[in-house]
Amino acid sequence: MDTASFYTADNQFQRNYQNPTVQSPLDISHSNSINTIHSINREFISENLIAGQRMNGRMSNIRRFFCLFVTFDFIFTGLMWIICVMLKGEYIITALSEQIYHYNIHTSLFDIVLVAFLRFCSLLLFYAILYINHWIVIALSTALTSAALIAKVFLYDWPHSSQPVFEVLLVLTSFVLSWGEAWFLDFRVIPQEEDASRYIINNLESERAPLIRNYIHGLPSLYTESVGNFYSPLGTPEGSLHRFADQLHQYPSARFSREQEDHHKSVAARTLQDAWDLLQKRDWNLEKNNGDDFVESRMEKGGKIFLLNAQMDVSPKYLLDDLYYKVQELPAWNPAILESQKVQAIDEYTDICYQVSADAAGGLVKSRDFVTLRHWAQVEDCFVIAMVRTEHPSFPVDKYIRGETGVGCHVMQTIPNEPNKCNFKWMINTNLKLKFVPKSVIEKEMIAMMFKYAKDLRNHLKPEII
Numbered sequence: 001m002d003t004a005s006f007y008t009a010d011n012q013f014q015r016n017y018q019n020p021t022v023q024s025p026l027d028i029s030h031s032n033s034i035n036t037i038h039s040i041n042r043e044f045i046s047e048n049l050i051a052g053q054r055m056n057g058r059m060s061n062i063r064r065f066f067c068l069f070v071t072f073d074f075i076f077t078g079l080m081w082i083i084c085v086m087l088k089g090e091y092i093i094t095a096l097s098e099q100i101y102h103y104n105i106h107t108s109l110f111d112i113v114l115v116a117f118l119r120f121c122s123l124l125l126f127y128a129i130l131y132i133n134h135w136i137v138i139a140l141s142t143a144l145t146s147a148a149l150i151a152k153v154f155l156y157d158w159p160h161s162s163q164p165v166f167e168v169l170l171v172l173t174s175f176v177l178s179w180g181e182a183w184f185l186d187f188r189v190i191p192q193e194e195d196a197s198r199y200i201i202n203n204l205e206s207e208r209a210p211l212i213r214n215y216i217h218g219l220p221s222l223y224t225e226s227v228g229n230f231y232s233p234l235g236t237p238e239g240s241l242h243r244f245a246d247q248l249h250q251y252p253s254a255r256f257s258r259e260q261e262d263h264h265k266s267v268a269a270r271t272l273q274d275a276w277d278l279l280q281k282r283d284w285n286l287e288k289n290n291g292d293d294f295v296e297s298r299m300e301k302g303g304k305i306f307l308l309n310a311q312m313d314v315s316p317k318y319l320l321d322d323l324y325y326k327v328q329e330l331p332a333w334n335p336a337i338l339e340s341q342k343v344q345a346i347d348e349y350t351d352i353c354y355q356v357s358a359d360a361a362g363g364l365v366k367s368r369d370f371v372t373l374r375h376w377a378q379v380e381d382c383f384v385i386a387m388v389r390t391e392h393p394s395f396p397v398d399k400y401i402r403g404e405t406g407v408g409c410h411v412m413q414t415i416p417n418e419p420n421k422c423n424f425k426w427m428i429n430t431n432l433k434l435k436f437v438p439k440s441v442i443e444k445e446m447i448a449m450m451f452k453y454a455k456d457l458r459n460h461l462k463p464e465i466i
């Protein structure tokens with residue numbers, strides 16, 4: 001059995017965690033709204049993530065609070081200034097005239113109100129209207145405010161002040177509020193919105209939002225009877241998929257804790273985004289054609305990664321169900337795989353699988369085993385199964401050399417007016433830890449294996465072709 005066959009096995013492992021949706025074959029458009037199925041169990045959605053969500057393009061709750069805080073800053077500063085003016089005992093119109101029309105930096109505190117007004121206008125312009133997501137504007141406003149207040153302290157005529165306590169309090173309040181705004185934006189608003197953009201469910205997508213964000217339901221799943229539990233904000237045992245162990249051929253001897261599952265969900269979400277980003281790169285190079293199938297490649301830090309482009313005569317949903325939920329049946333139709341098991345289901349869209357590949361390249365490449373974290377979602381008009389290597393206590397490194405799968409994926413894209421066909425992509429990024437085999441030989445076998453994988457997959461799907 002050649003290395004190509006072996007790589008089919010490995011690609012199978014990676015398909016559990018990769019997302020091949022790159023160039024012309026899939027023609028993915030970024031203009032449409034994105035419908036994806038979120039990997040994060042709704043049990044783990046916290047109030048912080050909800051506050052950072054930008055629902056239907058509207059302002060998030062945490063940013064709205066920030067804007068209210070900025071408005072409060074300006075109004076409170078102005079109110080304190082008016083109190084300081086009135087405490088002088090002068091007629092209000094006369095006092096205001098002296099403070100504003102006859103402004104003097106040594107006797108008037110109106111410049112503090114003016115600084116608060118400028119800060120109010122600039123922050124609302126950039127963070128409420130333009131909706132930027134960077135700290136540079138708040139950093140500049142806070143720095144300039146601090147400089148102006150420090151200069152005011154040295155230039156103001158404090159010995160002749162009639163109400164020094166209130167005037168000092170006005171200066172300190174303006175200083176504290178400006179720094180409080182900087183802290184709140186940088187350490188609360190921006191981090192919570194970034195987290196929500198990755199993990200929160202939303203129905204409509206804004207053009208400013210990250211690519212992979214919105215999630216929909218109603219897709220084929222083994223776990224449909226428990227979907228309701230995944231949308232509960234409470235961390236209850238009923239929301240767990242542990243009870244499906246007997247259906248999923250899992251190994252109950254060792255399991256992840258709830259905290260470990262939460263960590264793996266975060267890793268899975270990042271892997272999906274990373275896989276999709278790789279597919280959108282423009283520097284994929286054609287390696288070889290085989291009829292209508294073709295393989296592309298590009299260089300990454302860890303080496304060359306490959307992308308198979310093919311067309312399958314089944315619907316995208318059917319192929320998704322076959323590749324993701326029937327992973328234990330893989331050895332029956334793919335001779336490059338000796339063993340394939342689902343180790344643990346983390347949630348409805350995320351699991352961990354264990355696979356063992358057959359010898360390849362005439363015995364030059366011995367069997368490897370792989371532990372793979374997989375996560376599937378719908379992105380635009382594609383179903384994506386992203387995958388990456390991980391570890392699980394049930395399968396420590398034993399008699400096989402442990403292969404390493406980088407970020408990879410399977411992609412099943414809808415073809416317009418062809419409900420029973422789909423464009424299929426498979427991105428493979430594998431390190432087999434071969435020390436003495438030339439890279440050119442491995443790359444050649446890899447390409448051949450990917451073409452063979454496409455052929456074996458078609459033969460497997462033939463009985464189901466309508």
